[in-house]
Amino acid sequence: MTIEEMKELLTKDEKITVEYKACQNGIHDDVYETVCSFSNRYGGYIIMGVEDGGKPIGINKKLIKDMKKNFVNQLNNPDKMSPTLYLSIEEIEYEGMTLLWVFVPPTSTVEKCANRIYDRNEDGDMDITDSPIQLQNLYNRKSNTYAERKIFPYVTTADLRLDLLEKVRNLAKSKKPDHHWLELSDEDLLKSAGLWEKDFSSGMEGYNLAAVLLLGKDEVINSCCPGYVTDALYRVENMDRYDDRLLVTTNLIEAYDLLMEFVAKHTSDKFHLINNVNTSVRDLIAREVIGNILVHRDYSSAYPAKVIIEKDWLKTENWCIPRRHGNIMQDEFQPYPKNPIIQRFFANIGRTDTIGSGVINLYKYTPIFSDGGKPELFEDDVFKITIPLNKEAAKEASDEKKLSDREQAIYNLICENKHLTVEQVMAEFDISRATVFRDYAKIKKITGAVYDKNESVWKL
Structure with missing residues (x-):
């Protein structure tokens, strides 16, 4: 680490990936709690010899050798850290003082400190050992298994809305006239779409959660995924509650149409020539935000997805398994599939495009719709999208980002x-x-x- 990099880390307050520790005469126990919380979240820097607020006070140089040795020993002590970790402390001379720092990477497994589990929240370490919901969210983040692939061996075709397959084929045909789904039987189409699968580690086979969410009858969806609901709210006159509300608990095929209609009902439209075709920019934006909360949410969580329409704003919220923390910018976005089976199904019927295209399209069309405004996409446990709906909202958002x-x-x-x-x-x-x-x-x-x-x- 360079002096300039350390200076940058010390000129900002503690945050979700930076922690200051005094530790002048030894490493305190709360350092290991931070190692645990960083491992369980996004990783981060621990800087020792620094007080809260980023004020360097230095480390007692006579104790540095023992501090390094004790740090490594504790990380390899299963009674202290489980699984054990291998990290090394580095020294840096800064403003005439010696500081110690260590970078803690995120781990693929849940880390424990003294048999307690810590998670990182902004600038603090939280003990979530006795919090079942937060523990479940943590294990979901660490899991390599997609919730959509959970198999329900007792779900049969009688539990699915096979009548929707005609609509599915028509949508696929509109996107690609010779789409291969057109020639397949219902059963083969479901298998081709990845909705029927076999778990080769357990031998279990059957329809998965993606099949239930896309085509299941309402009562079947409620049984297999009881937390699934999308709450659409329109707030203009009654800001404390709502002026109109739609609770969507049906299959994703029809949920998409219902939510698109809700947005169309409560927002104005604007047309723009795209490839010499007069196109509804409002529908293009709605397509991306509705597609996101249906395709990319974490269905293992009971957190309800939300579509909120206010006088000047369109906002969405959905629980997700984040891979980073903070605003998503168009030029730095690294796409990854959260529900690849559902995403591919929607792509085949023309309701989403390639992974990552939604971010590009929102940055492309929002300025057209709102006379210069920009979308805001924030990724954390709750993924939030904010779209200005007019010039006034765009100006308000801009004013918030510049000094008077x-x-x-x-x-x-x-x-x-x-x-x-x-x-x-x-x-x-x-x-x-x-x-x-x-x-x-x-x-x-x-x-x-x-x-x-x-x-x-x-x-x-």
């Missing part, structure tokens, strides 16, 4: 005087203390500036 004239003036003063006090700002702009702190919060969010309370100094 007063905020910019305050930031300029901070750059000139890193010991700037709240009282000085109050006097300069004739504003209240509460207003100063509100402006400070936005300045910190947008510029990354941090105020060190211990030294009473701004760090830019």
Whole structure:
């Protein structure tokens, strides 16, 4: 690690992938709890010899050798860490002090510390050992098995809506006139789509959860996947509750149509020439967000997916198994399938395209629909999409990401005087203390500036 990289890690507050530990005279037990939580989430950096807020205080150099040795021994002690880990602490000289740091990668198995299980949440380590729902979510993240592939050996064709296969074939034909599904029997089509499979490790065979979700009768879906529901809300007049609501618990084929109709009912349309064809941009955007909450959600969770339409915004939420944390940008998105069987089925009938195309299309069409606005996609346990529906919303979102004239003036003063006090700002702009702190919060969010309370100094 370079001095510049360490400086970057220390100029920001602790977060989901960075943890500061004082540890001047030895490694404390909570360091191993952080190792555990990082292993169980996205991984991250532990920096020792640093106080909360990113203030370096250094490590007692006489103890560094023993600290390194004890760290390795504890990670290889099954009573302390299970499974055992092999990580090494590195030294770095920073501002005349010695700091210790270690990078903890995420593991493929659930990690325990002293027989307790920790997970990472923003800047803290949570003991989730006695929290069944959080434990289940953790094991789901670690699992290599897709929930959609769970086999239900007692589900038969009588439990499926085979009448929907005519619609499926017509949709497939519209996408590809010579689609191979057109020549297959119902049974062969289901097998071709991967909805019937055999588990070669257990010998169990039958229709899987993907088959039940795509084509199952409502009562069968409720039995096999009791947490499945999509809650569509329209809020304009009654913001505390809703003006219109649709609870969708039926198969994914019809759920898609119902949710598309709900969005069409409560949003205005805008047409745009695409390849010389007058096309509904609203429908293109709705197609991507509805496709996402049906195709890419984690069906092992009882968290209800949501479609929320407000005066200026279209928002969706769905539980997922995240592979990263934070905003998804068009140029850095690395696609991966969350439910590959369901995704391929939807792709065959023209309701989704290739993996990753949804992000590209949202970034392409949202500015057209909202006169310059951009989508916001945030990946965590709950995957959220926010789409501005008009120019006003686009401007609001843009304003939230830039400083006002007063905020910019305050930031300029901070750059000139890193010991700037709240009282000085109050006097300069004739504003209240509460207003100063509100402006400070936005300045910190947008510029990354941090105020060190211990030294009473701004760090830019």
